[in-house]
Amino acid sequence: MKNIGDAQGVLYWDMATIMPSKGVERRSEVMAYLSKLMYDLETSKEYNDLVYGLHEHLEEMDDKEKAMIKAAKKSLDFMNKIPEEEYLEYSKLVASGENYWADARSKNDYEAFKPILEKIVYFNKKIAGYIGYEDTPYDALLDMYEPGATVKEIDKVFKELRDGLIELIDKINASDVRIDGDVLKGEYEIEPQKKYNTELAKRLGYDFERGAIAESAHPFSTNFGNKDVRITTAYSKEDPLTAMYSTIHETGHAIYEQNIPDDLTKTNIGGGVSMGIHESQSRFYENILARSQEFIDAEYPNMVKAFEGLKDLTPFDVFQAVNDVKPSLIRIDADELTYSLHIIIRYELEKMMINGEVNFDELPELWADKYEEYLGVRPDTFAKGVLQDVHWSGGMIGYFPSYALGNLYGAQMLYKGIFRDLPDYHQLIKDGKISEITKWLSDNVHSHGGTYEPKVLIEKITGEPLNAKYFLQYLNEKYSKIYNL
Amino acid sequence: MKNIGDAQGVLYWDMATIMPSKGVERRSEVMAYLSKLMYDLETSKEYNDLVYGLHEHLEEMDDKEKAMIKAAKKSLDFMNKIPEEEYLEYSKLVASGENYWADARSKNDYEAFKPILEKIVYFNKKIAGYIGYEDTPYDALLDMYEPGATVKEIDKVFKELRDGLIELIDKINASDVRIDGDVLKGEYEIEPQKKYNTELAKRLGYDFERGAIAESAHPFSTNFGNKDVRITTAYSKEDPLTAMYSTIHETGHAIYEQNIPDDLTKTNIGGGVSMGIHESQSRFYENILARSQEFIDAEYPNMVKAFEGLKDLTPFDVFQAVNDVKPSLIRIDADELTYSLHIIIRYELEKMMINGEVNFDELPELWADKYEEYLGVRPDTFAKGVLQDVHWSGGMIGYFPSYALGNLYGAQMLYKGIFRDLPDYHQLIKDGKISEITKWLSDNVHSHGGTYEPKVLIEKITGEPLNAKYFLQYLNEKYSKIYNL
Structure with a gap:
């Protein structure tokens, strides 16, 4: 998974630094394909069994091992709760989002970016719902970037x-x-x-x-x-x-x-x-x-x-x-x-x-x-x-x-x-x-x-x-x- | 497969144009991983059945379709003849080869590159053997870049x-x-x-x-x-x-x-x-x-x-x-x-x-x-x-x-x-x-x-x-x- 993650990272870097503008459509397809691969790996039975199995033995582990298993389980919980089709659609959307934004910003054209932003917010709201939260959906999003942080x-x-x-x-x-x-x-x-x-x-x-x-x-x-x-x-x-x-x-x-x-x-x-x-x-x-x-x-x-x-x-x-x-x-x-x-x-x-x-x-x-x-x-x-x-x-x-x-x-x-x-x-x-x-x-x-x-x-x-x-x-x-x- | 191929292409471009020198080891791992994915796809039963199946109906196709199926079959023949382990080892070798070469060239150090070159030639010789040829092993290599060309x-x-x-x-x-x-x-x-x-x-x-x-x-x-x-x-x-x-x-x-x-x-x-x-x-x-x-x-x-x-x-x-x-x-x-x-x-x-x-x-x-x-x-x-x-x-x-x-x-x-x-x-x-x-x-x-x-x-x-x-x-x-x- 680290391998696919790194490949995705290089594709992103390339897209932001040198990719020609008309390359965006093809690039989105490649990114979506890799996201699908990642999704398939993360949702595979073998991997799930491994992570959830290890999670039952946390008390036998040192701090680093504990953190690894907890992080893997958190990511799996995330995957398991979001329907595959929506996850792939969202991945494709955000892969091409930056190019739409850069173009809209350079033309000072909010209308061009608005439908993209609406879709992104729509998906984030749904994702928050899938993940679950105690007080408010925004908590679920916060937790992705700052684990444990809450709106409160x-x-x-x-x-x-x-x-x-x-x-x-x-x-x-x-x-x-x-x-x-x-x-x-x-x-x-x-x-x-x-x-x-x-x-x-x-x-x-x-x-x-x-x-x-x-x-x-x-x-x-x-x-x-x-x-x-x-x-x-x-x-x-x-x-x-x-x-x-x-x-x-x-x-x-x-x-x-x-x-x-x-x-x-x-x-x-x-x-x-x-x-x-x-x-x-x-x-x-x-x-x-x-x-x-x-x-x-x-x-x-x-x-x-x-x-x-x-x-x-x-x-x-x-x-x-x-x-x-x-x-x-x-x-x-x-x-x-x-x-x-x-x-x-x-x-x-x-x-x-x-x-x-x-x-x-x-x-x-x-x-x-x-x-x-x-x-x-x-x-x-x-x-x-x-x-x-x-x-x-x-x-x-x-x-x-x-x-x-x-x-x-x-x-x-x-x-x-x-x-x-x-x-x-x-x-x-x-x-x-x-x-x-x-x-x-x-x-x-x-x-x-x-x-x-x-x-x-x-x-x-x-x-x-x-x-x-x-x-x-x-x-x-x-x-x-x-x-x- | 086009998706993996494009991802590999971007990783290669990145490696040759901007990747820092110490990134080569990790990059080789990612490239080898993608090669393995590609190999698995190309050697999958579904894909093989499809290509070899279609190849039996060449006479019903137009020039473009014929060329597509022939090219796919050629690539499959290649894959099917090279043992997986050797293919992966070779992929990893050539993925890191350019960095070794660039370093050796900058230091004018043939000895540093010699073992890499020997290995690459060794693998190419074996690959030629696996693919097969009529007159001489070099024909098999030529055919990869110039289909149909022969030493003769x-x-x-x-x-x-x-x-x-x-x-x-x-x-x-x-x-x-x-x-x-x-x-x-x-x-x-x-x-x-x-x-x-x-x-x-x-x-x-x-x-x-x-x-x-x-x-x-x-x-x-x-x-x-x-x-x-x-x-x-x-x-x-x-x-x-x-x-x-x-x-x-x-x-x-x-x-x-x-x-x-x-x-x-x-x-x-x-x-x-x-x-x-x-x-x-x-x-x-x-x-x-x-x-x-x-x-x-x-x-x-x-x-x-x-x-x-x-x-x-x-x-x-x-x-x-x-x-x-x-x-x-x-x-x-x-x-x-x-x-x-x-x-x-x-x-x-x-x-x-x-x-x-x-x-x-x-x-x-x-x-x-x-x-x-x-x-x-x-x-x-x-x-x-x-x-x-x-x-x-x-x-x-x-x-x-x-x-x-x-x-x-x-x-x-x-x-x-x-x-x-x-x-x-x-x-x-x-x-x-x-x-x-x-x-x-x-x-x-x-x-x-x-x-x-x-x-x-x-x-x-x-x-x-x-x-x-x-x-x-x-x-x-x-x-x-x-x-x-």
Whole structure:
């Protein structure tokens, strides 16, 4: 099954990075065929007997074995509950979804994407029903990306987060400090950016003997075991920092996968344990690490060498500019502070779609209304609004909360783990010794693969359950310095 | 089976263009798994019964149906005769072969590649034995790439070709005209080359909505149906013409596949009929068309615009330089005239390897000796000698003759088909109306897919069986003009 999964992964990578547009129809057929093979394997009597049989002997197993069997059983339960025909139809739909989305976004044509989105939501709703849930169908979808997470818990944590963010944004609005994030903008060729990002990824600890960087409409990372772990980036000719921070983000995901131990890599727990923990790593590198003053100070000479346009700025100018708080329309361009509000909007809309509380004709307006309410900005095109993200086109509903959870996990690890074990953390960054921080993450997070559920893992590392306190503390400390609060 | 075949094709493309080096072990496992799936499908009782059953009703079918069933039966005969275990072992071997070869070549380390090559030859010999042959095991291998071709026939045609070539080379050596092919050399960035080659491929009729160009160590083309047909190129910083002619060559292959009709593309005859006919198309575009004075005259302004270093040359200088006859070491850099001698050397060595007439320790010396004898040059590294080609590493023994056969087919089509149907052929090239020539090739060659065997096809088009006469006539006419013979 790992073999088919890897083949599917390569076909997906190829589709997103280089496949010609008219290849989509044929590719969908091949993807659907592989999904059918996977389905047949997973639903075979031999495999079912094996997994359910082993599951009765969990008490005799160590943590890793337990996790493997539990994960296999979860996936089987999923398969056994969804009728084959619907599963295959859905697989084909989401295999071609990204091309429809990319085309619709480039033409700013919501109507072209609407029927696809409706079908995807329709299937997700049905899938949630098949899988089952206690409180609400969205719980079943959440559980796919963040095992054990529920709407009830997330509503609570997101409320704490949202109140704290709004309070901090109010303080910043009242501050006299004004930052101009646009000072970074100019005209930048793509080729030097490619070169810079490759070197940057190396400096962060990404191993190119086991990795590669390509371009795609929406950046992502993917891997085939721990020795072929790839990322993509999307370049902007106006702002080299867009690709830079996107590369750092994806590199964070990739470093996680490259550091999975060899004895786990071929098993079904040989990857990151959840999307939230995965995002904790990518967002740790992107924000906590790479938007810190220490990192900018250390990286500044390399940046100026690659992008002459930055040479009139001081390191502190760059540090301020990459931490400029400015409510905006595009999630992936959002600053670290308002970012979580973009997520909360998507989380709310997803819940509404799954609960049948939204008319798809009105979705773009509803999106725009929420942006106006939470962030004070309103998209004037679909491309800058409801069509901006790739996720839904691939069937990923219930994924977005992971990004915000990742922020919370990461900050909690920083305050209750890294500061404890690496008291010279800030000096390490100043000295460019990022490998020692990566080693800590590797020992405490990456090395476990999927052995421990997120809840267990975060408590194991930090000694307490997930909460929004540390992320808010981190933001308050950082922005107090920047905005003189 | 088409689905698995396409998945394998994408995995191969990915491996050759972007996969990180350490990904090779895992990739080999995935490729071997897919080969096993393919093997299981092809050897299933249902499929065998179907094909052998239909084969008994050939007389009731039209040409296309006949060709489909014959091709399916041929492939089944092949499968049924090779023991499963050996087939899987061989698949795994050739899946990883290219990486071993690329590594060995980059390190100039023949010893590192020798055991792989020995194994590949060993398996090919066994496979030939399983398949069966009348005269000599090499016939069985030839038949895979050029159905119906035999050593007996090829020995005869290649002798005619070789004698003719040597006679012409002697005349050229005696000529007073001296051409300096090096005038094209200089310093050229890769990026402008990429841009130029993309535009050039478009001008030749390659459709980028159904295609893409990437880089790989050794250029190749591959396709997944007729709507996703890709090529790769290898760039040189010293000579932009290397990539240019390699792009034209692969574009010739790709145009063939893009012009396969929709009703054939999903069938087992939905591709080029043989490697030789495929090479006739790629080499027609590369040599007959793109090394003609008419083409250079028409293309010259674009070349100079892309490569300023060429601006001091006249179109005739360029025409002469790309037709410089100079015996050399590297096949893919060889001129059109000596090229076929590179092929004849490989053909002779392959026959010897398969017949067990060569000690692998001595292969590099034997290679060097033959180069010295036929071409008067001797490689001083393995990389410039026996390690220069990718083919053997992927198990392709019996393929090389196709290149020379392609030259012969192409010239025969020109003299006995194109000149008849398109009397203004030379003017069309001058006017940049290549689409009309492509249309002739499409109508007469591409549109048939794999319907007619090469022998039938060439006689259908030209009214006579394959021979070396027209290629030698073409070369004599062309080089008489260039070398004032």
